[in-house]
Amino acid sequence: MTIKYYDIKPWGRSFDEYVRMFNLTSADLKRKILGCGDGPASFNAELTERGGNITSVDPIYYFSADQIRQKISETYDDIIGQTRKNRDQFVWQEIGSVEELGRIRMSAMAKFLKDFPEGMMQKRYIPGELPSLPFGEKEFDLALCSHLLFLYTDNLSLEFHLRSLEELCRVSNEVRIFPLLDVNANRSPYVDHVVEFLRAGKRDVTEVKVAYEFQKGGNTMLKIC
Secondary structure (H helix, E strand, O other): OOOOHHHOOOOOOOHHHHHHHOOOOOOHHHOEEEEEOOOOOOHHHHHHHOOOEEEEEOHHHHOOHHHHHHHHHHHHHHHHHHHHHOHHHEOOOOOOOHHHHHHHHHHHHHHHHHHHHHHHHOOOEEOOEOOEOOOOOOOEEEEEEEOOOOOOOOOOOHHHHHHHHHHHHHHEEEEEEEOOEOOOOOEOOHHHHHHHHHHHOOOOEEEEEOOOOOEOOOOEEEEEO
């Protein structure tokens, strides 16, 4: 998978969403964390403010803050429009409307953009992408992958998923993946294949219900140890 600038549709989630998507406890937040595919999420910025140890890896970090800001501006209306068109696939409870969703996402991405230049200098943001990460064996305690694996089932092959999960397990002692649905809010057909593959490799794999649901039915994560 090679990143192309014109393919990028940056969309960032907040610290609070990460905590709920991945069932993160106060003890989890003190671990050495890798955020894989974080994009313009504010999780790194907000956790760093709280004294956390977090590294984010994403191909979007090859670009400058100004380029990312421009791309957000160029793609925002399309993403919001697609969400409005498919609003029946989402749970409008904690987020009450498409407009509120837009405000929440833009707030998270603004925090990211403010933090990004300093974070790059501190090497908290690392350009890179699955299925080959620029990290050593078991460099992290916990790896989180949000809205990448399983979500893009139609675009990323089963082989890509298997190689990516192997790589995440190589660099981290524990891996959590959210959600287990594809972009159409259907459970990805890859989930069962991935679970079987990982268990065959003697890994402990569990599907865990979480206190977060925006896509209908999207309230479980995969936990791999």
